[in-house]
């Protein structure tokens with residue numbers, strides 16, 4: 001399906017950003033949810049300092065990348081194996097995905113998930129895949 005996204009193609013553009021326009025709002029292709037994934041209709045998304053750290057190059061990530069991980073929305077489709085969410089559920093996103101099985105996850109610190117941080121640095125989902133193409 002076609003979605004609208006804030007895409008960063010190049011880190012380190014000069015400030016002020018209202019002149020260099022580092023983000024491009026454009027249509028991209030989003031594939032259907034696979035095993036353990038859900039499709040969420042975004043109702044609101046913000047840009048935080050983590051996004052800004054990618055924009056200014058202090059937190060390098062593979063390019064291009066869609067920014068705006070601090071989002072809230074509604075589940076509209078569940079992939080295979082999703083048993084704890086259903087269409088209509090309201091959800092929020094986080095900067096790092098959590099696997100639920102590593103030591104940080106098992107000790108109540110999912111924001112420090114080790115596989116989640118590795119996937120985040122590579123710009124992939126926890127499964128290793130990418131669902132957005134432009």
Ligand SMILES: [Zn+2]
Pocket residue numbers: 048049050051069070095
């Ligand atoms: Zn954030």
Ligand SMILES: [Zn+2]
Pocket residue numbers: 098099100101102103104105106112113114115116
């Ligand atoms: Zn984990």
